[in-house]
Amino acid sequence: MDFTEEQLRRYSRHILLPEVGGKGQKKISQAKVFLVGAGGLGCPVGYYLAAAGVGRIGIIDNDTVEISNLQRQIAHNTKRIGMPKVISAKQTFEELNPDVEVVPYKDKLTTKNILDLIKDYDIVVDGSDNFSTRYMVNDACVMLKKPLVSGAILRFEGQVTTIIPEEGPCYRCLFEEPPPPGLVPSCQEAGVLGVLTGVIGSLQATEVLKIILGKGELLKGELIIYNALRMSFRKVKVPKNPDCPMCGSHPTIKELIDYEEYCSLQAH
Amino acid sequence: MQPDKRLNIKGEICPYTLVKSKLAMEDLDVGEVLEILLDYPEAINSIPKAMQNYGHTVLNVEKINDTDWVIIIRKEVKD
Numbered sequence A: 001m002d003f004t005e006e007q008l009r010r011y012s013r014h015i016l017l018p019e020v021g022g023k024g025q026k027k028i029s030q031a032k033v034f035l036v037g038a039g040g041l042g043c044p045v046g047y048y049l050a051a052a053g054v055g056r057i058g059i060i061d062n063d064t065v066e067i068s069n070l071q072r073q074i075a076h077n078t079k080r081i082g083m084p085k086v087i088s089a090k091q092t093f094e095e096l097n098p099d100v101e102v103v104p105y106k107d108k109l110t111t112k113n114i115l116d117l118i119k120d121y122d123i124v125v126d127g128s129d130n131f132s133t134r135y136m137v138n139d140a141c142v143m144l145k146k147p148l149v150s151g152a153i154l155r156f157e158g159q160v161t162t163i164i165p166e167e168g169p170c171y172r173c174l175f176e177e178p179p180p181p182g183l184v185p186s187c188q189e190a191g192v193l194g195v196l197t198g199v200i201g202s203l204q205a206t207e208v209l210k211i212i213l214g215k216g217e218l219l220k221g222e223l224i225i226y227n228a229l230r231m232s233f234r235k236v237k238v239p240k241n242p243d244c245p246m247c248g249s250h251p252t253i254k255e256l257i258d259y260e261e262y263c264s265l266q267a268h
Numbered sequence B: 001m002q003p004d005k006r007l008n009i010k011g012e013i014c015p016y017t018l019v020k021s022k023l024a025m026e027d028l029d030v031g032e033v034l035e036i037l038l039d040y041p042e043a044i045n046s047i048p049k050a051m052q053n054y055g056h057t058v059l060n061v062e063k064i065n066d067t068d069w070v071i072i073i074r075k076e077v078k079d
């Protein structure tokens, strides 16, 4: 193993774990992970993956840092209000660990660019805050057979599931279509306990590292639901739907769907 | 007994004595033997204990002069 003295010290607590070791740490340093969103979930996921030494972290977000983000988006800070979130995140993650290359995309993720953006990454992490992106990311990952760690948060509750295309169910096996407009409120309308993003983001980062290492049991075919008020974790089994429009035996979805107009109705 | 690999970690302190020993063990095949030369007193106990916890066999721990020890470990489990 050719670690520098500094890397050997930086990653010593990983190297000492039998499940990681020098070999696992090498895998982590060679991994390429794509983060959808530099917000509540993207911040802690990226922060921990950078600390762990993930070699390349791509991150897409079209927003700039606002003061209302800082209650939960821990990669940003007060001085960076007005700065693109992906640039702020890149600075934070690379300052934490110069071994990590952060590739920022200040852009909107769309049906036009998503396949091209994620194709060179090993794993995709969804920390988006809307259903149009969530379904688009799911469909793109199924099409390209990319592992996807999906997370969502609202008020005091969050959920995580890991999608391994061809092995387990996809997001559409769980919920075939986005919910009707207005049924599920956004964080912007309903609020979110800031620290909840840390819990859910940390669970997502844990799944990413387990995929990289090939160790442990993934949340494949399972949805874990955390309730901060009850301080409870609940696991729900999600069977693969043989009639899933995306990953079933006769898929009806052959191209990416732009739900944006549909979903933007929800905001009103 | 001829070790399959020798590791000199004189001057290194805990926990890096163990980190370097573990990395060296990862380079071995099961059944092969690592000889560690060290001078950090605490590691004389901690390395053998940790290596046993990893499932390896400690073949020998020996003081060879005023400052140095040699620990010999046989790899028993695949990483």
Ligand SMILES: [Zn+2]
Pocket: A169, A170, A171, A172, A173, A174, A241, A244, A245, A246, A247, A248
């Ligand atoms: Zn499906």
